[in-house]
Amino acid sequence: MKYATLNTGATMPLEGFGVFQIPDAAECERVVYDAIRTGYRLLDTAAAYMNEEALGKAVKRAIGDGLVTREELFITTKVWVQDQKNEETAYQAVKTSLAKLDMEYVDLVLLHQALGDYFAAYRGITRAYREGLTKAVGVSNFYPFVLANFCENVDVIPAVNQIELHPFFSQEDALALMKEYGIQPQAWGPLAEGKHGIFTDPLLVGIGRKYGKSAAQVVLRWNTQRGVSILPKSTHMERMEQNIDIWDFELTEDEMKQIGEKDLGHSEIINHFDPGLVRALNGMKIHE
Numbered sequence: 001m002k003y004a005t006l007n008t009g010a011t012m013p014l015e016g017f018g019v020f021q022i023p024d025a026a027e028c029e030r031v032v033y034d035a036i037r038t039g040y041r042l043l044d045t046a047a048a049y050m051n052e053e054a055l056g057k058a059v060k061r062a063i064g065d066g067l068v069t070r071e072e073l074f075i076t077t078k079v080w081v082q083d084q085k086n087e088e089t090a091y092q093a094v095k096t097s098l099a100k101l102d103m104e105y106v107d108l109v110l111l112h113q114a115l116g117d118y119f120a121a122y123r124g125i126t127r128a129y130r131e132g133l134t135k136a137v138g139v140s141n142f143y144p145f146v147l148a149n150f151c152e153n154v155d156v157i158p159a160v161n162q163i164e165l166h167p168f169f170s171q172e173d174a175l176a177l178m179k180e181y182g183i184q185p186q187a188w189g190p191l192a193e194g195k196h197g198i199f200t201d202p203l204l205v206g207i208g209r210k211y212g213k214s215a216a217q218v219v220l221r222w223n224t225q226r227g228v229s230i231l232p233k234s235t236h237m238e239r240m241e242q243n244i245d246i247w248d249f250e251l252t253e254d255e256m257k258q259i260g261e262k263d264l265g266h267s268e269i270i271n272h273f274d275p276g277l278v279r280a281l282n283g284m285k286i287h288e
């Protein structure tokens with residue numbers, strides 16, 4: 001495992017485990033416990049995933065069973081758009097997440113989307129950061145033009161920007177900008193959520209064959225080799241094991257370039273530029 005040093009000075013495992021689309025509490029608890037058993041130390045949830053309680057229970061059980069200590073774990077959650085209304089709603093959302101997780105602090109709180117009054121919401125999570133409720137603050141889904149404007153106007157530069165990053169949407173421009181501001185890029189959907197035939201893609205399979213690795217392992221390795229933190233999600237133990245087994249091989253410069261050439265220049269998972277989606281996300285309620 002490699003680690004990233006955040007602009008707070010804290011270290012974060014470069015690879016973690018995401019729990020999006022595991023709404024069933026019992027399944028989420030099982031999966032998170034299995035992920036910790038497999039060796040994942042960075043766990044990524046969000047208020048909107050509706051599984052913070054289950055994740056918290058799995059962590060507590062893993063610590064109780066002696067698998068890991070809280071200090072060895074890096075736990076991320078996110079404030080949903082509904083709570084990105086003002087400073088107070090965002091600050092209270094962090095407290096609600098901590099109560100659900102049953103934790104005294106998390107390692108990172110992100111604003112989930114560049115929607116609502118995200119400047120005010122950021123002041124709310126920054127207050128939580130100053131009070132020690134979170135060890136770092138950051139953002140998610142902030143495209144370069146939004147991120148540049150944001151960084152020019154906030155006191156605390158985000159530690160992380162979590163965005164969609166995989167070979168079919170490589171966002172090299174976003175990575176370059178984050179480098180300028182000292183922000184750690186983190187990939188959501190590092191396996192493109194299974195789209196584009198990613199697991200059977202001839203180039204990826206061919207490169208993998210050379211190293212005795214799968215296409216999934218090749219794309220995960222590709223992102224980490226360009227300095228990106230990754231959060232592959234799987235409910236299957238054998239895939240969890242496979243996805244974390246990427247630290248014993250290195251892609252050549254030419255292979256990195258060939259994989260990068262798969263970029264389509266846009267997302268085929270979500271269109272943040274669609275006003276209809278903006279309205280839908282603003283209308284999505286996760287609580288009263």
Ligand SMILES: NC(=O)c1ccc[n+]([C@@H]2O[C@H](COP(=O)([O-])OP(=O)(O)OC[C@H]3O[C@@H](n4cnc5c(N)ncnc54)[C@H](OP(=O)(O)O)[C@@H]3O)[C@@H](O)[C@H]2O)c1
Pocket residue numbers: 017018019020021044045112140141162163187188189190191192193194199216217231232233234235236239240242243
């Ligand atoms: N900030 C945001 O807006 C945002 C958005 C999306 C995601 N995220 C975060 O990023 C994490 C990862 O993204 P994601 O869950 O959307 O997608 P992903 O990790 O790119 O892909 C997950 C899909 O790939 C399958 N899979 C995983 N490993 C595999 C392997 N080795 N071989 C074949 N299939 C495999 C999984 O199936 P099984 O589960 O059935 O194994 C699942 O269907 C999320 O869980 C979440 O924490 C954040």
